[in-house]
Amino acid sequence: MNPRRRFCYNKAGRSKKVKDGQSRFQVEVAFISSLSDHIERYIKALLDQAGQGGLEIRRTELAELFECVPSQINYVLKTRFNSERGYIVESRRGGGGYIRIVRLEPRHPQGICSWIYQAIGDSIGMDEAEALLVRLLDHDYLSRQDALVIRSLLAEETEQLKPAYAGRVRASLLRSMLILLLHGSGNGR
Amino acid sequence: MNPRRRFCYNKAGRSKKVKDGQSRFQVEVAFISSLSDHIERYIKALLDQAGQGGLEIRRTELAELFECVPSQINYVLKTRFNSERGYIVESRRGGGGYIRIVRLEPRHPQGICSWIYQAIGDSIGMDEAEALLVRLLDHDYLSRQDALVIRSLLAEETEQLKPAYAGRVRASLLRSMLILLLHGSGNGR
DNA sequence: GTTTTGTTGGTCAAGAAAGGTCAGATCCCA
DNA sequence: TGGGATCTGACCTTTCTTGACCAACAAAAC
Numbered sequence: 372m373n374p375r376r377r378f379c380y381n382k383a384g385r386s387k388k389v390k391d392g393q394s395r396f397q398v399e400v401a402f403i404s405s406l407s408d409h410i411e412r413y414i415k416a417l418l419d420q421a422g423q424g425g426l427e428i429r430r431t432e433l434a435e436l437f438e439c440v441p442s443q444i445n446y447v448l449k450t451r452f453n454s455e456r457g458y459i460v461e462s463r464r465g466g467g468g469y470i471r472i473v474r475l476e477p478r479h480p481q482g483i484c485s486w487i488y489q490a491i492g493d494s495i496g497m498d499e500a501e502a503l504l505v506r507l508l509d510h511d512y513l514s515r516q517d518a519l520v521i522r523s524l525l526a527e528e529t530e531q532l533k534p535a536y537a538g539r540v541r542a543s544l545l546r547s548m549l550i551l552l553l554h555g556s557g558n559g560r
Numbered sequence: 561m562n563p564r565r566r567f568c569y570n571k572a573g574r575s576k577k578v579k580d581g582q583s584r585f586q587v588e589v590a591f592i593s594s595l596s597d598h599i600e601r602y603i604k605a606l607l608d609q610a611g612q613g614g615l616e617i618r619r620t621e622l623a624e625l626f627e628c629v630p631s632q633i634n635y636v637l638k639t640r641f642n643s644e645r646g647y648i649v650e651s652r653r654g655g656g657g658y659i660r661i662v663r664l665e666p667r668h669p670q671g672i673c674s675w676i677y678q679a680i681g682d683s684i685g686m687d688e689a690e691a692l693l694v695r696l697l698d699h700d701y702l703s704r705q706d707a708l709v710i711r712s713l714l715a716e717e718t719e720q721l722k723p724a725y726a727g728r729v730r731a732s733l734l735r736s737m738l739i740l741l742l743h744g745s746g747n748g749r
Numbered sequence: 750g751t752t753t754t755g756t757t758g759g760t761c762a763a764g765a766a767a768g769g770t771c772a773g774a775t776c777c778c779a
Numbered sequence: 780t781g782g783g784a785t786c787t788g789a790c791c792t793t794t795c796t797t798g799a800c801c802a803a804c805a806a807a808a809c
Binding site: 618619620630631633634651652653654655656657658659 | 755756757758759760761
């Protein structure tokens with residue numbers, strides 16, 4: 372393995388230390404310092420330029436740009452561009468492969484999604500689910516009709532399950548339906 | 561092999577890159593980039609124009625249009641226009657040979673929701689789910705964005721599960737999300 | 750009516766071209 | 780100084796593209 376000149380990209384963007392002798396402490400801004408953080412910022416900058424359709428990147432190119440291994444890109448995507456944070460990542464392997472990143476426009480105050488993730492957790496009971504729906508209803512994050520449909524689907528889909536699984540499946544279902552409503556197109560087509 | 565000027569057809573249709581210097585990545589729409597994808601889109605465009613009876617093509621002609629080997633066309637047909645995705649392909653060899661492609665409307669006496677229930681069943685694999693989404697997309701029952709979100713949620717919610725449960729949970733999730741979109745307040749279908 | 754020849758489309762497997770996964774090494778901060 | 784966050788590299792899977800060879804059908808030749 373040839374010794375790599377790492378962090379090449381960062382020459383411009385990383386935090387600077389003050390010249391030797393002047394001070395032993397970092398004085399410049401840019402606390403953000405890890406490679407992952409830089410890749411994250413770079414992708415976000417690209418996303419800002421991109422339209423609704425999102426952004427398409429080549430894993431290898433990006434890795435070359437930052438002089439890191441390709442799997443580093445996966446790490447960044449997994450930790451920073453997951454759906455809890457409001458992103459969707461799709462990819463395809465093989466010739467013409469790509470990674471597409473879409474930022475879901477928060478049609479509601481950001482934070483509501485991660486709040487939902489937290490509130491639901493790994494498993495949730497019917498009562499808690501109901502309480503959560505009521506709460507979302509009260510705050511107008513949810514329409515009456517959607518709440519009705521969700522309620523009925525939750526019941527229908529979990530009634531046959533053993534309690535142990537029911538809670539988990541219910542959590543999955545509730546989470547998915549809510550996220551879909553919050554992020555989906557709102558009107559088909 | 562003479563160096564081929566590939567993607568001739570695509571001159572007009574392919575995605576634009578941002579001006580040099582701005583970014584090395586595609587930021588505009590229409591990302592789809594492989595030859596197969598272009599052939600797929602071309603055929604679908606033809607299908608949209610064609611009536612109920614479907615579309616008839618010459619394998620060789622199409623291959624010439626895209627400057628590829630004829631078997632590439634078979635690949636596209638096999639992977640994108642199979643019966644799982646709701647297409648029927650028949651062909652005849654010899655002089656006057658042809659390939660006919662027919663797109664089947666997903667129909668059920670009781671309507672699209674019943675069709676969905678039936679198509680999903682108790683358990684469904686990721687591939688089947690994908691095919692179903694594509695089919696609904698092709699027929700405009702679903703928006704791109706919703707499909708994107710559903711796909712990503714399906715993957716996320718089932719990735720940790722043992723295959724035996726994953727199929728069932730996936731079925732529940734897919735069914736619920738689709739029914740919610742169709743019956744919820746978002747659109748009146 | 751056969752046989753031959755030309756015209757189409759079909760199959761399959763090899764190789765190329767992406768991206769994915771995962772365990773272990775490292776880094777870094779409380 | 781221990782644990783979580785990062786990084787790396789070896790190895791894997793998926794998807795696409797190509798070309799050699801095969802099979803079916805039609806029209807011409809016999």
